[in-house]
Amino acid sequence: MKGGAPALAVGVAETLPAVSSRLVITGRQGPSDCGPVRVKRGDRVHAGQVLFGPEPGDETAGSVPVHSPVSGKVVDVQPALGPDGDMAPAVTVEADDLGERVEPLARPWEPWQPGQWPVEELRRFLRMAGVDGAPCPVQGSLYERLERGLGGGTLVVNAVGCEPGLPSDMLEAATYPTATLLGAAALGRAAGAGRVLLAVHRGDPADEALTGALAEQPQLGTGPVPVEIVRLADVDWFWVPVLLAREALAVAGLRRRGSRSGEARPMMVESAATAVAAGEALVEGWPVTERLVTISARGRLRAVRVPIGTPVASLLQGHDDGQTGATPVLVLVGGPLQGAALPDLQLPVTKSVSAITAMPPAMHFRPEAACVRCGRCVEACPAGLLPLYIARAAAAGQMAEARALGARDCLECGACTVLCPSYRPLLQWIRLAKYGRARRPGQGGGL
Template identity: 30%
Template sequence: MGLLTFKGGIHPPDRKELTKDKPIAEARPPRTVAIPLSQHIGAPCKPVVTIGQDVKKGEMIGEPGGFVSAAVHSSVSGKVIATGEFPNVMGRMVPSIVIENDGKEEWTILKDNPDYANLSSDELKEKIKAAGIVGLGGAAFPTIVKLSPPKEKPIDTVIINGAECEPYLTVDYRLMLEKPHEIIEGLKVLMKVFGINKGFVGIENNKPEAIKAMGKATRERQDVEIVIHALEVKYPQGAEKMLIKAITGREVPARGLPMDVGVVVQNVSTTFAIYEAVRYGKPLIDRVITVTGEGVRESKNLLIKIGTLISQLIEECGGLQDSTGKIIAGGPMMGFALSSLDMPVTKGTSGILVLPEDKVIHTEEFGPCIRCGRCIDVCPMGLMPSMLSIYSEKGFYEGSKEYNLWDCFECGSCAYICPSKRPIVQFIRLAKSLTKP
């Protein structure tokens, strides 16, 4: 069978060799954690603890502020020592709760469910909601919302996203190697939620070990039908719409959601978190991240507690090399460049990438668009990034809407391929910030 894929896309060097053979290790316990009350898309949480209060590991410290929201829990046991506005990785100030770790690792009472397979759809959803699970691929969209489509949009397909097309990152790869059974169980939970009995896993073909491990775990479960698909190695293969197109052939309508074509996509890390929430009642208080890049002394895959400061993780990886150029939260294609290391890792942070100075491309001296059309060929959404960038550069922000400005999901393929080194994504964000959809 040929490899499944979508139209467009780019082939950046994947640089996964830095961490792909390093097993997931637990990070050293942090002295303090700073847990933002808004780690997800949607309404921020309302704090339910006050300064001086003792909290246990796994205890809820912020309750959802609405339907599109997700609870946050303490990742350590200890004392609340501060509340207030702290910067997050996107550079915004967000209300956060700072907890001093007493090192005792005392858990709050969790409800174990050995026979979770017999729970009803609503019971499963309740557990996922209580655990505060959000999409761990980067966007951090509350999972419960994805699992609660309106009645007129029935779901018939669940896809687990194991593409991990961002260069450098190896979080999902390591999880698929080390926890394949748990991920398949997580997928089964999702299938149960929607009452369907066919599921898919999509994995890029540059991860043969993961395809093998997941395939083996699947074959040991004969009760349901799960298909593992090898995908062409191409960025952004892991973008929801591209993945759905590759696996099902369905095109999510422009500005629509996967549920519009009856599909729900969850990434590997999220599926693992769903399993842990349903099986052990464990809230989302830790996650696996990749600390990597040529600018850090020792690259690692770490299991970290949410709220751990990035500075501590860098320290644990041997510190920075002498010529640090950029520190990025997330992958190199869609991650956020950080201005400080004193920021906490949140649920949506899949990696910390440190690029040395000589690997940083300075885009302040970009050239004019020579209309070569490369960006049009690679745009997975079939847009004309060249026109968007020219309109935005000249200040015609409204005009750029004619060229489907709001269909862009900022994957960065255009800016990657541009021979004039134009900051196309920046132009597009500028236009988006000054117009309404």
């Protein structure tokens, strides 16, 4: 850390930098285009070197580059399966022990003085550092959201989580509180926000860590884009993503179906993981080459930080199903609500993989029963949809009907599915109607 500033990490998550020497880095890391491949087989690469990215001199193009996490040799350049189950261009790097690194990215301004950051330059810097956000079904990619701007509105940074049992954003904020604060201020500045709210659960490790970090960096709480911590206490945290989803609808100018209100409010929701990536890039001048991933299997939860391109199988070493000692058969990318089954354990971690959930199939495949018309899915839906009818149409192959019923407006929060007493796979059917398949490429699961 430069200039006597505090350390970014406080050690909540483990770092596993070398669980695999062979990394498969795909050219589709999230919702944004990564640009064409910039290396060829046999090349030596340094850590931080661009593997996929825009043509030199064309940095204003929409792509978000991908950088090598390690120094080593490019041993393959050919399409490979990504964790979303789709083929994507990919570069395989065999790491060496030399640890050669490119020079840090140039930052023509002082990272700890947010008021000095020029907005256009800041957006360009974040893009070139490979910072990307979770896809939002209604608001588009991170850079579409930033460029659309908030016009003095509010940026909410979610340090609570996206679903029960998936605390990666809380752990990101608890492990890297200063980076979270700085990144939140930077994203707020890049989006033209008037203020930034950091949403935490009262008293959890993220609350404690962020409160301490804000006391050490008080200028982030009083600058042109002040960062405030908002403590959620009496809200069942299952409903947090649902509430955030409602706000996202409001930002997009969409109204909840059936609602008479729904006026657009200038608000945007980003994850703590995106804020950490932005904060680290600003302080270290280092692109995004690692990812914090939570691994949960049969009641055990670990948070590890690994290079992108690490095979999921290597993260599951030491995890068994708790019954037979075998590696769990069913592995989800994401959590139990929004996750999708991983078709092959050798598939690599990407920037948008925040969680691996492993379980015996019996835990996941509950017998599905007939709809009892209880209405819980309708009551829960933050988008005001009728999930039972959309799913029924999709299951009958009537995709046009399912879309007419609003499948494309689904925020993929998973609330309908988890509440259904008949265990109907509503979200899975709705995704099928929405995308023509179970999961959109790069889809990391909503908010």
